[in-house]
Amino acid sequence: MTLVFPAQDPVTLAVAGTANRFPLHRIYCVGRNYNEHVVEMGGVAGREPPFFFSKPNDAAVGNGVFPYPPMSKDVHHEVELVVALGPGLSIFGYAVGLDFTRRDLQAEAKKLGRAWDTSKAFDFSAPMSPITPRSDVMKKGAITLDVNGTRRQTGDIAAMIWGVDEIIAELGRYFILKPGDVIFTGTPAGVSAVQKGDRLHAAIEGVGTFDVTVT
Ligand code: MN
Numbered sequence: 569m570t571l572v573f574p575a576q577d578p579v580t581l582a583v584a585g586t587a588n589r590f591p592l593h594r595i596y597c598v599g600r601n602y603n604e605h606v607v608e609m610g611g612v613a614g615r616e617p618p619f620f621f622s623k624p625n626d627a628a629v630g631n632g633v634f635p636y637p638p639m640s641k642d643v644h645h646e647v648e649l650v651v652a653l654g655p656g657l658s659i660f661g662y663a664v665g666l667d668f669t670r671r672d673l674q675a676e677a678k679k680l681g682r683a684w685d686t687s688k689a690f691d692f693s694a695p696m697s698p699i700t701p702r703s704d705v706m707k708k709g710a711i712t713l714d715v716n717g718t719r720r721q722t723g724d725i726a727a728m729i730w731g732v733d734e735i736i737a738e739l740g741r742y743f744i745l746k747p748g749d750v751i752f753t754g755t756p757a758g759v760s761a762v763q764k765g766d767r768l769h770a771a772i773e774g775v776g777t778f779d780v781t782v783t
Pocket residue numbers: 597598599646648667752754755
């Protein structure tokens with residue numbers, strides 16, 4: 569087979585403690601999965617069925633650099649536990665992820681009933697730490713994000729409205745899940761805008777830490 573032009577390189581993520589790489593397939597994301605964040609976004613706390621959106625897999629970057637995107641003046645950080653799926657829908661491991669969001673474009677999309685692609689699925693919008701192999705269903709663990717040394721987001725995995733196993737089951741009703749898929753599981757309260765030069769330090773107990781600089 570001869571390609572008419574070279575294919576894009578496959579996207580892979582580092583796996584903590586090994587030189588092997590995780591072949592990334594799709595990036596799914598869960599919206600509104602911590603009540604305190606639901607409330608800060610103007611919603612009502614409760615347990616509605618989870619809703620999903622996605623990002624292109626080449627939005628995942630692991631080099632610790634987030635280039636501030638064009639077309640927005642209000643880009644927010646959302647620190648999230650990321651579940652990485654292996655063969656047979658097993659849990660391969662977990663990562664610390666940042667679901668960067670053009671909040672101004674998202675607010676406009678919500679108002680006009682439009683899709684979230686430009687607010688959520690832009691280039692470099694899904695920085696991820698190396699994946700820590702761990703096959704259990706995580707049920708607790710502190711999750712935090714500091715910006716320039718100041719704590720901005722604090723929560724615990726135990727406060728997720730929909731648990732890791734429930735998210736995988738519900739998502740699998742809508743999509744054919746495959747090895748290499750990852751799922752961002754929602755963000756706790758405290759989202760706020762980033763600026764060029766900001767240094768972000770994210771941590772999830774039992775998974776690891778992840779440093780990202782906004783350039
Ligand atoms: Mn999010």
